[in-house]
Amino acid sequence: MTSQKNEIQPETTELLDQIVALDTELAKDFKTQFSVAPFLSRKVVSFQGNKGEPAYSWYKYKEAFSAGLVEYFLCSYGGKISGKVLDPFAGIGTTLFAASSQGISADGVELLPIGQEIIRTRLLSERELTSHDIVTLEHWIASLPWKESPKRVPFSTIRITENAYPPETIEAIERYRGALQQENEKIQAILRLALLCVLESVSYTQKDGQYLRWDARSGKRRPGTKVFNKGEIFAFDTAITAKLKEVLWDIRDVQMPVTLFPAKRSVKDIRLFEGSCLEVLPTLETAAYAAVITSPPYCNRYDYTRTYALELAMLELTQAEVSHLRQEMLSCTVENREKDLLKICPQWVSFIEVVNQQKLLQAINSYLQHEKTAGTLNNNGIPRMVRGYFSEMACIIGECARVLKPNARLFMVNDNVRYAGVSISVDMILSDIARSVGFEVEKILVVPGKKGNSSQQMGTYGRVPLRKCVYVWRKR
Numbered sequence: 001m002t003s004q005k006n007e008i009q010p011e012t013t014e015l016l017d018q019i020v021a022l023d024t025e026l027a028k029d030f031k032t033q034f035s036v037a038p039f040l041s042r043k044v045v046s047f048q049g050n051k052g053e054p055a056y057s058w059y060k061y062k063e064a065f066s067a068g069l070v071e072y073f074l075c076s077y078g079g080k081i082s083g084k085v086l087d088p089f090a091g092i093g094t095t096l097f098a099a100s101s102q103g104i105s106a107d108g109v110e111l112l113p114i115g116q117e118i119i120r121t122r123l124l125s126e127r128e129l130t131s132h133d134i135v136t137l138e139h140w141i142a143s144l145p146w147k148e149s150p151k152r153v154p155f156s157t158i159r160i161t162e163n164a165y166p167p168e169t170i171e172a173i174e175r176y177r178g179a180l181q182q183e184n185e186k187i188q189a190i191l192r193l194a195l196l197c198v199l200e201s202v203s204y205t206q207k208d209g210q211y212l213r214w215d216a217r218s219g220k221r222r223p224g225t226k227v228f229n230k231g232e233i234f235a236f237d238t239a240i241t242a243k244l245k246e247v248l249w250d251i252r253d254v255q256m257p258v259t260l261f262p263a264k265r266s267v268k269d270i271r272l273f274e275g276s277c278l279e280v281l282p283t284l285e286t287a288a289y290a291a292v293i294t295s296p297p298y299c300n301r302y303d304y305t306r307t308y309a310l311e312l313a314m315l316e317l318t319q320a321e322v323s324h325l326r327q328e329m330l331s332c333t334v335e336n337r338e339k340d341l342l343k344i345c346p347q348w349v350s351f352i353e354v355v356n357q358q359k360l361l362q363a364i365n366s367y368l369q370h371e372k373t374a375g376t377l378n379n380n381g382i383p384r385m386v387r388g389y390f391s392e393m394a395c396i397i398g399e400c401a402r403v404l405k406p407n408a409r410l411f412m413v414n415d416n417v418r419y420a421g422v423s424i425s426v427d428m429i430l431s432d433i434a435r436s437v438g439f440e441v442e443k444i445l446v447v448p449g450k451k452g453n454s455s456q457q458m459g460t461y462g463r464v465p466l467r468k469c470v471y472v473w474r475k476r
């Protein structure tokens with residue numbers, strides 16, 4: 001049965017009323033924990049806060065938060081954290097590097113190869129480069145050796161990255177890849193990092209949440225989308241030279257104080273686990289961490305494997321590997337299939353039970369399922385995605401509680417979302433789950449200024465503000 005748009009069935013109204021009632025009840029319950037935090041500007045909780053920050057701004061990872069935010073949490077809750085910090089969704093390593101620079105050891109887990117590559121190479125750049133390596137990099141900036149390179153090393157593409165660059169850019173990238181093979185492994189890593197950092201700017205594409213947008217000059221256009229012009233598409237030589245200069249400048253900046261004042265070196269160990277936190281967390285020691293500072297993917301349908309497809313293809317992932325990776329990621333896209341969480345860890349049965357008992361979430365699940373049956377969802381994968389997101393997050397939160405020391409805190413940046421006209425209070429649902437798996441909810445800090453909805457949602461249901469928050473939970 002398909003209902004007409006805007007013609008609301010009585011059963012739908014009943015389900016919506018139930019959601020509103022449960023949401024209001026939970027809001028009353030968390031009333032004292034909610035507070036608007038003026039110091040949490042949009043800039044601080046996003047990548048924008050890293051603009052101009054040495055090394056943090058090399059690779060524009062739109063999903064990152066700022067180093068300043070991490071530093072704040074490391075120092076502002078009951079004095080400086082002593083002990084190791086964990087980030088189960090490490091991204092490009094903001095938590096890890098910010099903690100390390102404060103003299104705090106940090107462990108991170110990251111599944112996306114681009115994030116892993118950035119973290120590994122940044123570590124290498126800070127700790128392993130010699131003055132001879134620096135001279136080699138200076139030579140690359142001054143002489144552009146790839147231009148004369150007779151050797152071209154082609155790179156592979158996957159379906160969505162075909163024809164992503166102008167022909168002269170493809171040739172330049174191939175020569176660059178050929179020339180860098182003459183160098184030692186450390187230099188190769190830095191040169192590869194710089195290449196990854198400029199791919200978007202020399203391509204016809206622009207990252208845009210769920211998709212890559214294609215500039216009209218590519219000759220490609222997604223059906224039903226407007227003609228798009230991304231602005232300047234940079235020549236490869238210009239982009240790569242500017243990036244190498246920036247990287248080298250920052251490397252010198254980091255290395256200088258160490259060279260002049262070796263005793264002052266306070267950076268601490270960083271350990272990266274390359275894989276899914278669903279697999280890695282159960283292997284970590286109990287009560288080993290003094291804090292978790294993290295931001296998971298939001299439940300917003302953003303597909304990292306599409307947004308970062310240019311980089312994944314350059315890192316030589318095949319189509320099949322990218323598809324597999326999409327399924328391994330935390331469920332937040334309509335394509336994610338259900339994961340067998342109990343196969344990963346049979347002990348998680350208690351966390352799944354907590355999810356099944358969370359009334360607001362169950363009401364939302366029933367509503368979304370009902371709307372799916374009625375044919376009113378714009379994608380039938382939405383109910384499965386929402387169910388998967390909260391089940392997986394419950395297991396991750398439960399594991400975080402286990403690996404934290406008593407009284408240690410977990411800080412999490414996350415956004416509420418909206419589907420089929422219903423606002424999903426991710427903040428309250430996750431906080432409620434957290435208190436059932438071993439945390440006390442200390443605060444739900446609301447970022448001032450509310451975020452709108454996707455244009456699709458706004459067209460259908462009007463603009464309803466959604467909260468962006470930082471949750472502060474303490475292990476009981």
Ligand SMILES: C[S@@+](CC[C@H](N)C(=O)[O-])C[C@H]1O[C@@H](n2cnc3c(N)ncnc32)[C@H](O)[C@@H]1O
Pocket residue numbers: 061063064065066088089090091092093094095109110111112115275276277278294295296297298304328329330
């Ligand atoms: C919001 S971003 C975190 C960014 C990070 N705070 C930073 O500043 O770079 C979420 C990260 O979780 C990663 N991720 C998604 N699913 C994962 C999983 N199952 N295990 C580990 N990492 C995962 C994504 O690749 C992404 O880098």
